[in-house]
Amino acid sequence: MSRSQRLFDLLQLLRCHKFPVSAENLAGKLGVSVRTIYRDIATLQLQGADIEGESGLGYILKPSFDLPPMMFTVEELEALRLGAEWVAKQANGEFSEAVSNALAKISAVLPSGHQAKYNEDIVRVASIINIPQVMVELSEIKQAIKKEYKAEIIYIDAKKHTSTRVIWPMLIGLFDQYHVLVAWCETRQGFRNFRLDRIKAWQQVEQKYQRSRHDLLSEWQALEQISHKFYSY
Template identity: 65%
Template structure:
C-alpha cells in the first residue's frame, strides 16, 4: 500500500468514529506500527486535516472537516445498493422513493466501469409481503424526535392491554416486519421499546424533555451493550 493511500485510509477510519480512537487501534486496522500512525497523524495535521487528540489519549476527526470525493470500489457500491434496496422494501416502503433517488444520484456521477447493474447482482433483498399498517404518521414521529418533545401515547401490548404513557422518543429502529421506537418512559422510569404499529395515538406535548437526545442515546447504548457503530459487544 502506498503512503498516500494509507493516509486516505487513515482519514476514512477516523471519519468512521464519533469518539477518540487510539493509535493502537488504528495501527491494527492499517497493519502498521503505532509509530507510523503518529507520523501519519502529524502529516495529515500539517496538511490541514482537523484531527484533535494526542498520543495516549486517542484521536478524533472534527465533524466540520470534509474529505474530497472518493471513488467507491465495486464492493462498496454493492453494499450501498444492497442497503438502499433493503430500506426501500421494509415496513410499508416508507423510504422507497428516498432510497431510489439516492441510488439514482450515486449512479449519475459514477464512471461507466464503476456502474452497478441490477441483472449483475449476486445478492438481492427479498420483499416483505405482510407488514403491519401504522395508524400514526411516521413523519410526525420523526419530527417529534428531532424537536425533542415529550409525547403522550396510547399503547396496545401483545396481550391487547392498552396503557397511556408519557415518553421521550429518541430513535426509530427499522426491522424487517415493523418499526420499533426507543424511548424513555416516564411511567416505567426506564428505557422501553415500542412497536409503532401498536401505538394507537401519538400526541406531542409542548414540553421538551430535559436531557439531550444524544446523551439519552448514549446511555441507552451503554445499557444495551451497543458500541458507537451500532454493534452489540
C-alpha cells in the same frame, strides 16, 4: 496497491478515528512499514490534509477536512446498494423515494469507467414480510423525536389491555416483523419499547422532555448493553 490508493486508504483510516492513532497501528492495517506511514503522512499534509500529530504521539485528521466523497470500492458500493434496498422496503416505503434519489446521485458522479457501472448485482434484498398496519404516521413520530417533545398515546399491549400514557419518544427501530418505538414512559417511570402497530392514537404534547434525548439514549444503551455505535433515527 498503488501509492495513490494507499494514501486514500490512510485518509480513510484516520477519518475513522476520533482520537490520535499511532503510526504502528496504521502501518499494521495497511501492511506497510512505519517509515512509510511517516512519509505518507508528510505527503498528505503537503497536499493540504489537516492532519495533526507527530511520531510517537499519534495522528488525527481534523473534522473540517473533507475527503472526495465518491472514491468507493465496488464492494463498498454493493454494501451501500444492499443497505439502501433494505431501507426502501421498510416503513411502508416511506424512504423509497429518498433511497432512489441517493442511489441516482451516487451513480451520476461515479467515474465513467468505474467497475460498479458494469457489474451486475449478485446479491439482492428479498421482499420483506407483511408487517402489521401502523395507524400512526411515522413522520409525526420522527418530528416529535427531533424536537424532543412528549406525546400522549393510546396503547394496546400484548395481553390486549388498553392504556393511555405520556411518553418521551427517543428512537425508532425497524425490524422485519414490526417497528418499535423506544421511549421513556412517565406511567411506568422507565424505558419501554412500544410496537408501532399497537399504538392506536398519537397526540404530540407541546412540552419538552425533562432531560435531553442524548442523555436518555446514553442511559438506555447502557442498560441494554448496546454499543454506542448503534443508532437508528
